[in-house]
Amino acid sequence: MIYLQTLLGVLVFIGVGLSAGWVFREMLVFITSRNTGKFLRTAPLTACFGMLVIAIYIICAVFAPFIAPYGEADILSGGFEPWSSTYILGTDNLGRDVFTRLIYGARNTVGIAFLITALAFLFGTILGIFAALKGGIIDQGMSRLIDVLMAIPSLIFSLLMLTIFGTSVLSLVIIIATIDSTRVFRIARAVSLNIVQLDYVEAAKLRGESTSYLILREILPNAMAPLAAEFGLRFCFVFLMISALSFLGLGLQPPTADWGSMVRDNADLISFGDITPLIPAGAIALLTIAVNFVVDWLLHRASGLKD
Amino acid sequence: MPARKSASSSSSDLLLHMKNIHIKGKSDEKWIDIINGVDLELNRGEVLGLIGESGAGKSTLGLAAMGFCRDGCKITDGSIHFDGMDMMSLSKDELRLLRGHRISYVAQSAAASFNPAHKLIDQFCEAPMIHNVMSRSQATEYAIDLYHRINLPDPDQFGFRYPHEVSGGQLQRAMTAMALSCRPDLIIFDEPTTALDVTTQIEVLAAIKDIVKEFNTAAIYISHDLAVVAQMADRIKVLLKGDEVEQAATDVMLKSPSEDYTKSLWAVREYNRKEQKKPAKTEMPIISIKNVTAGYASKLDVLKDVSFDIYKKRTVAVVGESGSGKSTTARVVTGLLQPRMGSVSFEGETLPAGYQSRSRDQLRRIQMIYQMADTALNPKLRIRDLIARPANMYLGLNGKALEERVRNLLHMIEMEPDQFIDRLPSELSGGQKQRIGIARAIAAEPSIIICDEVTSALDQLVAEGILKLLDRLQSELDLSYMFITHDLATVRAIADEVVVMKDGIVVEQGIKSKMFTPPHHPYTELLLGSVPEMDPKWLDRLLDERGKDNLGDAAIAKMRNQGLT
Amino acid sequence: MPNIISMIIKRLGLGVLTLLLLSLLIFLSVEALPGDLAETILGQQATPETVAAIRKDLGLDQPPITRYLNWLGGVLQGDFGNSLALKKPISSLIAPRIQNTLFLTLYTAAIAVPLSIILGLAVSLFRNSYFDRITNTTALAAISMPEFFVGYIMIYFFALSGYFPSMANINANTPLLDKLYLCFLPALTLTLVVTAHMMRMTRAAIINVLALPYIEMARLKGAKPSRIIVRHALPNAIAPIVNVVALNLAYLITGVVIVEIVFVFPGLGQLMVDGVKFRDVPVVQATALIFASAYVGLNLLADIISTISNPRLMRQR
Secondary structure: OHHHHHHHHHHHHHHHHHHHHHHHHHHHHHHOOHHHHHHHHOOOHHHHHHHHHHHHHHHHHHOHHHHOOOOOOOOOOOOOOOOOOOOOOOEOOOOOEHHHHHHHHHHHHHHHHHHHHHHHHHHHHHHHHHHHHHOHHHHHHHHHHHHHHHOOOHHHHHHHHHHHHOOOHHHHHHHHHHHHHHHHHHHHHHHHHHHHOOHHHHHHHHHOOOHHHHHHHHHHHHHHHHHHHHHHHHHHHHHHHHHHHHHOOOOOOOOOOOHHHHHHHHHHHHHHOOOOOHHHHHHHHHHHHHHHHHHHHHHHHHHHHHO | OOOOOOOOOOOOOEEEEEEEEEEEEEEOOEEEEEEEEEEEEEEOOOEEEEEOOOOOOHHHHHHHOOOOOOOOEEEEEEEEEEOOEEHHHOOHHHHHHHEOOOEEEEOOOHHHHOOOOOOHHHHHHHHHHHOOOOOHHHHHHHHHHHHHHOOOOOHHHHOOOOHHHOOHHHHHHHHHHHHOOOOOOEEEEEOOOOOOOHHHHHHHHHHHHHHHHHHOOEEEEEEOOHHHHHHHOOEEEEEEOOEEEEEEEHHHHHHOOOOHHHHHHHHHHHOOOOOOOOOOOOOOOOEEEEEEEEOOOOOOOOEEEEEEEEOOOOEEEEEOOOOOOHHHHHHHHHOOOOOOEEEEEEOOEEOOOOHHHOOHHHHHHEEEEOOOHHHHOOOOOOHHHHHHHHHHHHHOOOHHHHHHHHHHHHHHOOOOHHHHOOOOHHHOOHHHHHHHHHHHHHHOOOOEEEEEOOOOOOOHHHHHHHHHHHHHHHHHHOOEEEEEEOOHHHHHHHOOEEEEEEOOEEEEEEEHHHHOOOOOOHHHHHHHHHOOOOOOOHHHHHHHHHOHHHOHHHHHHHHHHOOOO | OHHHHHHHHHHHHHHHHHHHHHHHHHHHHHHOOOOOHHHHHHHHHOOHHHHHHHHHHHOOOOOHHHHHHHHHHHHHOOOOOEOOOOOOEHHHHHHHHHHHHHHHHHHHHHHHHHHHHHHHHHHHHOOOOHHHHHHHHHHHHHHHOOHHHHHHHHHHHHHOOOOOOOOOOOOOOOOHHHHHHHOHHHHHHHHHHHHHHHHHHHHHHHHHHHOOHHHHHHHHOOOOHHHHHHHHHHHHHHHHHHHHHHHHHHHHHHHHHHHHHHOOOOOHHHHHHHHHHOOOHHHHHHHHHHHHHHHHHHHHHHHHHHHHOOHHHHOOO
16 A cells, blocks of 8 residues: 555656656746757756756755755754644754754755865866876876775775764865765876877967966966856765764754754664654655756767767 | 668669758757758669768768768758668668668778777677577678688787787778678768778778779768769769869769869869979078987887977978878977987077076977867867967067067958957867967977878868968968868978978988979888879779788888888 | 677776776876975874884885886785774775665665666656646755755654664674664665656756657557656667766765765765775775776766667667
């Protein structure tokens, strides 16, 4: 019975999600300029659904204090209140409103993941392009170093580093951004290696252009499309990683609301058949799915245009 | 050897009949016409040449003759009858049984069309075994037989190699043999020699001609090169943007084409600039390359003791086949590659070897135009910025003066400024992009421009326009050109002096008129002799004169033995 | 042939070098620990005398290079030192857990690798069909889910109803069949996540190959679609597929840590997480080194297999 109900639920969710995606696309096409509209028309419904979800998360993150009924760390009752009209999703182990913390979690978890990804891209991209452009010993040296760093699985590496530097937000950001920038370096270098050997870069070199001009004007603009898609993928990765760390109790520290730790704090409820801890986990999954759907469309488009 | 299949339906001579073919292709979510209503008839044993520039739809039409469409294409209208069978009404499996069996295909790039994971002989045997024409051992025997016939080296062992172990010309011949594996009624040759050097091309042409004649196979020979098609075809059909322009028997078509488009195609080959007069003995060359020996990271030298001069207002054509070192010479001149020995001097002054240590003025005076205009222009910059950058950097132009200069340059390359100045490179045609490349070079007000195969990626008519433009700019701006090319027709059209290179060595050099009249160095002679002429009898005559064993790789190997190259 | 052997030896050498650098990195990162390990251990009770005693005990009074070599020498003999929190030799903690984790990983791989390659082949054979699109989208969704989400969903659906246990409490003496039963949910969780990845990447690898001219040639020879996939595309896709498999098995290492926590599984991942919580540095060092070595080893293996599968490298001109 429970399986049938769930299956039905999932199907209804997909149906509603895709229709909402369709409505969202029509709306976007209506309000944006003609060219953007034409571009958006090529988006499959999954990607529209993805964009819609991302938009909702952003709204939640920005307007969290206005949407949430209570304060982020307010202790309102005894632990584990059931779902009710006062506490829409009940309260957690310490008696804080789960719904409120879910909303604030969007701000904290997504915000930090975004910050980390942006930092990783800033360093990874510039160094990657630099290595590809310079070639020779500089490139070899940097690449070998990165290879060694990448030979440690990132979760393991971050656990090691967190042991050493402790679990503050700052060390979390620096550690994961560093680890992730090695992956960005790899991809940025590979993309730029293809661009560097093109004639227009050679022409610019022969013209006597400076290294910064070559990076910023000749290579970066042409590497933007693959890097943008990669940004989406890396964001998902970072987001899942800090959620995993929080789940292990090593990520964002209380009383900051965070989805990963919400799952851990309330995990015991699962064995009583209460799905409350699945909701923040689902929130994580939903955002990653959404981003992946959009990235998939962009990648598909990019590969389609090549041939 | 298998017996020839009897014609299934009738005694009629008509083998293939395509009527009113329409094919559309999907591009950016829209369906675009590729072929709009072309008819094609082919008799048994007849060879039809399909001629056209890029985008004419030749390959698409050729594949349609096999009832095949590439992904993203579809036949929207028309009928195809092969040997009396209506191909449009055949099921997928029935069509599959025809392909490779009764109709086979020879692709442009053999290197890409052989599966790298299997030996050549296994790939040869595949079709006969799929279609149950021969057993494996029969097919192997037959393959070795054919390898003998088309003069492949070590024919008994040849097939037991992997594709990467064999040269490009040999692979292309092996592919021709493979097309014959089931003794088909029809072979489609899709630009089979376009990717090859001229001297290698001859061997492949000879093999194809021999095989088609021997087995009396009908063929469709697709090419953009008229002289090549003239050697092969009984009848020629000219296509333009998916429409048929005209068709006629080969000799009629060559002598008196009736349509203007066809005439203009023919006329391209007659463009010939008159040779500039020789420089005075006392004149200082603009560029002087002295005893340059150079190579890339490995120990091998790509250039060996190369020397030649380029004088003011003159065009020096550097001719050679792939691997001859002509582009490497250009890299040494521009400073991208530092020579191991020797030097390059500019107006008598020795240039620093690497471009990084050259002065801005030295960089400015040597400019370059590239083969692939697509990759030579930054796709994210507008035409305005592309051309303005050198003018701003080298000559310090700004604001109004810069805008004025850009417009002026666009006028010089015959492009309307108002229409083009704000476009992106992707919004231009191939020829227009190449013109922008030229404008960017002359914006620096250089003394010499290195043109690296600037016309080889372009259609003939467009290429001719570019050559004429370069010619005009040369006299207006007193430019010198170093013109790198593999195409002797281009040399004939534009050069004052010719430098022939082979394996990194300058084989011969001199003024154009001298270079095109005998006596030649044996390599120059081979090179000149290998360029197809518009005479349909040319190939047969050449084969008679030189003999099968004195062409292409074989001839070069002989020269090497005699110590001539 | 000598080519290939020298190439493999070169790769192996590079792998060993990477491992050495890794061990150095892991060792040095602990050196960078703010404060002294001895003080960390003693915390509040640190007096100069006790600190000095512990320092001597741990060999901290010796220069770093000597300590590194001692540590490395110990590791090579299976001696990882003592756990600070549990005061036991680390090797005795690791030995049973490494077996458990290895069991779970192999269990998963045995299901996931064949499943995903077959699915990947099927999907590329019917590419652009509805079957392809739905499988692909589902896989994309599955990849996006955190392991603990999948794990708890498994518990919610299969453990609450009593079909499978939610705690995979096994030890060395558990019979194999019981082990398979007890570990079913964690293995299924890992399988779901990894299969989706592997299937998508297998599909991409094959479709990349399918766009090449020699595939068109095979079609024009009249080969059947199944023959094209199996005989023409697959041999050329082995290298990318092997890489995909290795990459995902390596990914399992990361996934295992989380899944072990969800199912309270007595494996290496749990040991490491506990080590991090108690800042038990030697334990973290040891587990990190083991995980990283497995990762490097897998990638090395993939590299060698894909080299061997390529005739261009096997038979050089």
